[in-house]
Amino acid sequence: MSRTTKKLERVSLAQCFEGPDEVWRGRFGWLCGYSADGDFLNQAAERFTRQTASQRAHGGAIALAAMLDPGNPAISILEAPGVAHLPILDAPARPFALLHAKVALLGFCHRDDPDDWIVRLIVSTGNWTRQTVEESLDLVWCIDVRASELKAPTPETQQRCADIAAAREMLNWLGTLFDRRLLDLRSHAQASETGIAMAQVEEWLDRCTRNPALPPARFVSNRRQSLLAQLPEQLRHAGITRAVNCLAMASGYYESAANPHEIPSVLAQTLAQLKESALLVKHPEVYVFVNPRACQAIAASARALNDAKIQVHGPSTLASIFGDDNVRTLHAKFLFGANFQKNSIFCLDAWVYLGSGNLTQPGFTHAMHRQGGNLEAGVVFAPQGLLWEPHPDHSPYQAIENVLPVQWDTPIELHELQAGGDMPERPDVFQAAPVAWLRWQADADEHGTLVAPHAESSFDILNTCGEPCAQSGDHYSWTDARPRTVSVRWRANDTVFVADVPVVDEFGRVAATPLPALELDEAWWRLANFPLPAGADDAASEEAGVDGALIPRGGPLDRTHGSYAVREMMEFIEQLAERQTAIVQADWSAWCCRLEQTLMLLADSAGVATFRDLDLNPLDALRVPSFRPSYAETDATEAGRIYEAVIASVELKWDVAALSPIGAFA
Structure with a gap:
C-alpha cells in the first residue's frame, strides 16, 4: 500500500472504552482478563471517564474494577487512578487453570440526562495491555444497548440484551472469587461515589436483562462445556444450517508438539465436530493461520497437515489498517466458516467465532477445570454481506481481508515454520491481603x-x-x-x-490526592459544575458552560470585612438551594456526595469563621423544604434522610451545630 493511500479507520481496544461522543461519561465498569498493565488501564480509564489521571486521583472514585489471572502482578491504583485491580481470594482453590477470558461490561450516562444511559459489552481476543494495542493482531467485538431502545425493543435489541445478560452472569459469578471489599466501602454519611455508580449500572443491567423471553445469547463461556462442544448449537442459534466448504482457523498459541505424524488434536477434533454436525462439507478448503516463528505443534506436524490438504498460512498484515511497515504478530483466536461459489463475490453462509480460547485443549476443547481447563469466553455470530475481496461497488469494510487477519494466496513453506515456546507458566503473585483498604x-x-x-x-x-x-x-x-x-x-x-x-479519606475517596481548603466562590464552582467531575484543575469549570460567578449583590467581594463575608455566605446558600432543587432524583445520591465533600472543605473559610463568631448556623436554612427538591423535602423519604445526614455531618465539621439558626431568608 502506498504511503499516500488512506488507511481504513478502525477502533482500537482502548477506544472501545469511550462513549459515543463527549456527552457520554463512563459511570462504572467490570473487566476480566489474563493480563493487563497500568499504561493500558490508565488510557482506558481516561477514555471511559473523560478525566485525566490527575482529575481521577483527585476524585478518588473507582470507575473500573479489573479481575485478572492471579499470575498478573498487582497494578497499583497510583499507576491507573480510578482502576481497582482486585486480588483473588483463594488462588489455590480457583476452579480454572488460568483466568483467560477477556470481557468488559461498561455503563455510560448522558451528561445532561441521567435517565439516558448505555450499557456496553466488549469481548476481546487480546489482553488489556499496551502490547495488544501496539504490537498484536487481535480482534474485538462490541455491542451497546441504550435505554431508549428498551421502550419498544426489536428482535435485534433483544439479542444484544441476551448477550449482555450472559456476560453479566459470568462476571457476577467470577466476582465471587475476588476481593470486592474496596468497592463496598462507605463514607460516614452514605454510600461512596463508587457505590452509587455501581448501583446505578446494576439497575441499568437489570433493565436490560429482566425480559424472560430473551433469545439464546451469542456470548459463550466454557464454565460448564468446552467452547468446541457448544459451537454447533451456537451456530444453529446464529441461523447457520448449511455446511460450509471453506474453514479458517487461527490462534496465537497452539498445543504443544505431540505426534508429528498426526494433525494436532484440537484441529482434528474441530474438523470432526463440524462435519459430524453437518456444518462442514466432507472435503473442505481448510486454512490454518499461525505465527510462523511460534506455532508449537503446527511446526512439528506440518507434513501431516500438508498431507491432509490443510494449508498453513501466515496472517495478513492488515496493511489497509496499520500501513505497510507494521510488524504485528498474530494473537487473535478465531474460526471463520463460509461457502465459496465462483459466481458470487459474497462469503455465503458466513459465521465467525472469536474469543479468548486458543486452539489448545485448555482453551478450546476442555471445559473450565482447575487441572486443565482455562476460563474462556467468546462470541459466535453470523456477519452479513462479507466479500471475499474488495469490490468497488461495496464498502471496503465488507471485505474479509479488512475485518480478519487472513490472506488466502501465500502459504508458508514447511521449512519456515518454527515451534517457538509454549504458553509460559507463571506463579500466583497477587492474592488478597487481610485488609483491602x-x-x-x-x-x-x-x-x-x-x-x-x-x-x-x-x-x-x-x-x-x-x-x-x-x-x-x-x-x-x-x-x-x-x-x-x-x-x-x-x-x-x-x-x-x-x-x-x-x-x-473521610469522604470515601480511594488513594486520592489531597483536597485543598476552599473559599465560598471556589466551592460554588464545584457545585455549579455538577454532574461534571470536580476536577483537580479548572478544566471542569470551563467545560460546565454555566454562570458560576458568586459575587454579592452589594458589590465586589472583600473577605476582610465581616459584612461582606455574611453577604457572600447568604448568596452561596441561595444559589446552592436554587441549584439543588433542579437536581433530578436519579442524581440525588451523587449530588449529596459532592455537597458533603465540598461543604466540608469550607470549614476554615472566612465565611464560616464569620458565622461562628456571630454564633449563627447558616446551614440550618438548607433544611427549609423550599430549598430542597420535592422528593427530599423531609426525612420521610430515603432521599431526605440522606440529605439530612449530610447537613448534620457538615454542621459538626463547621462547629456550628449548637449555634442559633439563621432560618430562611429572602
Missing part, C-alpha cells in the same frame, strides 16, 4: 492514624522506612502526611506476603 484519621499536627476494618488475620503496616508502624488495636500510627497507599505485610502458610493497599 485502610481509613485515614487526621490528627491536629497533620499526621494521623490508619484505621483497619475488621481483618481475619494479623498484619503489619510498613512505614516509609519499611518498618512496622506502632499499633494499638486496629489503629496504626503514621508519622508522615497522609499516604495514598501503604504496604501491608502478613504471613500465610509459612510464606510472607507484602501488598500495597489504598488509603481511604
